[in-house]
Amino acid sequence: MRISILFENNEYNVSATGKETILELIQKSDAEIIAPCGGMRKxxxxxxxxxxxxxxxxxxxERLLGARNLESGYRLACFLHPEDGMTVEIPLQSARNKILTGSNLEMDSFWPAVGIKKIKTEIPHLDRQVSDLGNILENSGMKIDKNNLPLLKKLTEAISSSMNTPTLISYYDTIKGIEYKDNGSFYGIAVDIGTTTVAVYLYNLENGQFTGVVSELNDQKQYGADVISRINYASTEANGLETLNRVIIRQLNELTGKLCSEHGIKKEDIYMAALVGNTTMMHLLMxxxxxxxxxLPFIPVSTEMHDFPAAELGLEINKFGHALCLPSVSAYIGADIIAGLLACRLHERDEISLLVDIGTNGEMVLGSVDRMISCSTAAGPAFEGANIRFGTGGVSGAIDSVGISGGELVFTTIDNVEPVGICGSGIVDAVAVLLDNDIIDETGRFYDEDEIDGGNILGGRIFSFEGLKSFRLTEHICITQKDIREIQNAKAALAAGISTLIKKYHIKTSDVAKIYxxxxxxxxxxxxxxxRIGLLPDLPRDKVIASGNTAGAGASMCLLSQKYIDLAEILKRRVEYVELTTDPGFTNEYIDNMIF
Ligand code: FES
Known part of the structure; x- marks a missing residue:
C-alpha cells in the first residue's frame, strides 16, 4: 500500500506494509517530525x-493530545498505522526549531594542523643517488610515515612527473598524500553535533577566513529527543546504532555539500573536519x-581525542582529509564542553568563572587557570518545552517572552505570529511573572482565590484546566500547576549542580566573576x-555573558590552529569530573533549590 506525506509544500509517496506506525514511515521518508519520546507514546x-x-x-x-489539539483535528503519528491512500500532513510546530549558529570567535593563532605544499623535487642522476623518499623529505622539510605503503608507491611518480608539480598534503607536518591539482582551494569544516541541532562552519584554511555556516535540526531527532532515547534506540532496535550513525554521516555530507555549492567550491577542496558534540553524539558519529x-556506572567506550582519515568515518571530503574528533571528559561532559572551554578561555583566567550549557542535561564547569571542576545534572526536557502542557521547541509562534507592561500581561512569539505554544525562555519568564505578581508562592503553589488581592491584575487569569489550577496566558494556552512543578524540578537540578561545584571549589557564589x-x-x-526563579545564581547582571554556540566556536579554533588541538588534550586531562548521583551534598542542594 502507499500513503502520502505532506511536509513543507512537498509530497512524499511512501510504500508501507501496514505494520509500521505512521511515525516510523515519516522517519524513513525525507520529511521531518519531532518525536521527543522516540515513539514511546509518552x-x-x-x-x-x-x-x-x-x-x-x-x-x-486522546489524553496526550488534549482538548486544543483534538479541536484542531490532530492525531499522534506513533499511534496510527497506514491505510492505502491515506494522506498525512505534518504541521509546522511538529517540524521546525530555531537554530543558533553565531558565536564570538576570538583567535590568536592561525596554524592549521592540515597543510598543503607544492614542491619542486630534484631529478636524480648518477652523481646524486638519493632515494625518492629522501628526495621528497629533503625538498619538503616534512616527515613521512615510512610504513604508509600506498604513499610510498606514489613517490616515483611525484619525482618524475614533468607535467605537474606535486602538492603534498600533510597533517602535523607528516605527509599523508600527494595530489596534482593546478587549481584548487584549501578549506576545512568545523562541526558541532548537538542532540537537537547540527551546525557546519566552513573556513578557508589558506587565510583562516570564515566562509559560511549551515545548520539544521539533527536528523537523529526522529529516533528520540534526548541522549537517553537515542542510546535506547541504538541499543534496543535492530541495527539501531548503524541507523543513527548512517543518519548523522549522511546529514553531515549533505550539509557540507550545501555549503560547497553555496560558496562555489568542491568537496575535494575540504581537507579537514574538526568535530565536537556531547559524548553520546561523538559515539554515534564514530x-x-x-x-x-x-x-550506571556511565562508562563510555572512549573519551580520548581521535583522528581518523575522514573517509574512514564516511565523510565525503578530500580523500586525504582528516577527521578530528575532540575529546570528552566523561559520559556527560563531552567534547562540546571542552570546545566551550576553549572558546570562553576559562583555563586562562585568574578569576573563577562558570560555563553553563543548559539543555536536557545541564553541563557546567567552574574554574580558572588553577583548577577546573565539572558536573552534569539531568534537568529533564522542561526547558526545551517537553513535559509542559502547552510546551513547544523554539518554533515559529512559540511564546518566547512574557512580561508586564502598562499594567497588562504581554508576550511575544517567535516570528510574531499567532501563539502555538510556549518555549523554554517563555516559560522561565512566565514563572518569574507569576512569582513577582503573587500568583504562585515561593513553594510554587498557586495561591487560593481568597489569598489573592482583589486588585491583582493577573488574579482573573487563574482557572481550572484538566483538573489543575492553571494560569491563562491566551485563550488557548495556559500554564498548569504541573508545569510549574516541572520547571521547579529542572531549575532545582541545575541550581544544585552549580551550588555543589561552588562548595567543592570552597568559594562563595559572589566569588564567581563571570557566568558564560x-x-x-x-x-x-x-x-x-x-x-528570579533561581535557575542562575543571583549575581550582578553584567557578570552573565550569553556566549552563543561555544561548541561551534571551539571546534573552529581547533580547525584553525593546532595550538587549540593540543590545548583540548590538556583540558581533557585537567578538568575534574564530579559525579552528582553519588555526591552526598547534591541531594541536599537539590532540596534547598526547590524553593523559588
Ligand atoms: S507521543 Fe508520539 S513520539 Fe511521543
Whole structure:
C-alpha cells in the first residue's frame, strides 16, 4: 500500500506494509517530525493531520493530545498505522526549531594542523643517488610515515612527473598524500553535533577566513529527543546504532555539500573536519556503542581525542582529509564542553568563572587557570518545552517572552505570529511573572482565590484546566500547576549542580566573576527571569555573558590552529569530573533549590 506525506509544500509517496506506525514511515521518508519520546507514546508531540482514516482514537491518544489539539483535528503519528491512500500532513510546530549558529570567535593563532605544499623535487642522476623518499623529505622539510605503503608507491611518480608539480598534503607536518591539482582551494569544516541541532562552519584554511555556516535540526531527532532515547534506540532496535550513525554521516555530507555549492567550491577542496558534540553524539558519529553511557556506572567506550582519515568515518571530503574528533571528559561532559572551554578561555583566567550549557542535561564547569571542576545534572526536557502542557521547541509562534507592561500581561512569539505554544525562555519568564505578581508562592503553589488581592491584575487569569489550577496566558494556552512543578524540578537540578561545584571549589557564589551561558537556550533566556526563579545564581547582571554556540566556536579554533588541538588534550586531562548521583551534598542542594 502507499500513503502520502505532506511536509513543507512537498509530497512524499511512501510504500508501507501496514505494520509500521505512521511515525516510523515519516522517519524513513525525507520529511521531518519531532518525536521527543522516540515513539514511546509518552510526549504527545508527534502531531499530524490525517485524511481518510477510520482508525479510532484510544483514550491514551486522546489524553496526550488534549482538548486544543483534538479541536484542531490532530492525531499522534506513533499511534496510527497506514491505510492505502491515506494522506498525512505534518504541521509546522511538529517540524521546525530555531537554530543558533553565531558565536564570538576570538583567535590568536592561525596554524592549521592540515597543510598543503607544492614542491619542486630534484631529478636524480648518477652523481646524486638519493632515494625518492629522501628526495621528497629533503625538498619538503616534512616527515613521512615510512610504513604508509600506498604513499610510498606514489613517490616515483611525484619525482618524475614533468607535467605537474606535486602538492603534498600533510597533517602535523607528516605527509599523508600527494595530489596534482593546478587549481584548487584549501578549506576545512568545523562541526558541532548537538542532540537537537547540527551546525557546519566552513573556513578557508589558506587565510583562516570564515566562509559560511549551515545548520539544521539533527536528523537523529526522529529516533528520540534526548541522549537517553537515542542510546535506547541504538541499543534496543535492530541495527539501531548503524541507523543513527548512517543518519548523522549522511546529514553531515549533505550539509557540507550545501555549503560547497553555496560558496562555489568542491568537496575535494575540504581537507579537514574538526568535530565536537556531547559524548553520546561523538559515539554515534564514530559508530561506537553508547549503551553503557546510559546506565550506571556511565562508562563510555572512549573519551580520548581521535583522528581518523575522514573517509574512514564516511565523510565525503578530500580523500586525504582528516577527521578530528575532540575529546570528552566523561559520559556527560563531552567534547562540546571542552570546545566551550576553549572558546570562553576559562583555563586562562585568574578569576573563577562558570560555563553553563543548559539543555536536557545541564553541563557546567567552574574554574580558572588553577583548577577546573565539572558536573552534569539531568534537568529533564522542561526547558526545551517537553513535559509542559502547552510546551513547544523554539518554533515559529512559540511564546518566547512574557512580561508586564502598562499594567497588562504581554508576550511575544517567535516570528510574531499567532501563539502555538510556549518555549523554554517563555516559560522561565512566565514563572518569574507569576512569582513577582503573587500568583504562585515561593513553594510554587498557586495561591487560593481568597489569598489573592482583589486588585491583582493577573488574579482573573487563574482557572481550572484538566483538573489543575492553571494560569491563562491566551485563550488557548495556559500554564498548569504541573508545569510549574516541572520547571521547579529542572531549575532545582541545575541550581544544585552549580551550588555543589561552588562548595567543592570552597568559594562563595559572589566569588564567581563571570557566568558564560552556552547554547541556544542560554542565548534566548532572559537573565533577570532566570535569576528570579533561581535557575542562575543571583549575581550582578553584567557578570552573565550569553556566549552563543561555544561548541561551534571551539571546534573552529581547533580547525584553525593546532595550538587549540593540543590545548583540548590538556583540558581533557585537567578538568575534574564530579559525579552528582553519588555526591552526598547534591541531594541536599537539590532540596534547598526547590524553593523559588
Ligand atoms: S507521543 Fe508520539 S513520539 Fe511521543
Amino acid at each position: 510526549c504527545g508531540k508527534c502531531l499530524v493531520r490525517v485524511e481518510n482514516t477510520m482508525q479510532e482514537m484510544s483514550r491514551e491518544e 559508530g561506537l556503542d553508547p549503551v553503557n553511557i546510559g546506565k 551561558l552556552a547554547g541556544g537556550f542560554g542565548n534566548y533566556i532572559n537573565v533577570d527571569s532566570a535569576m
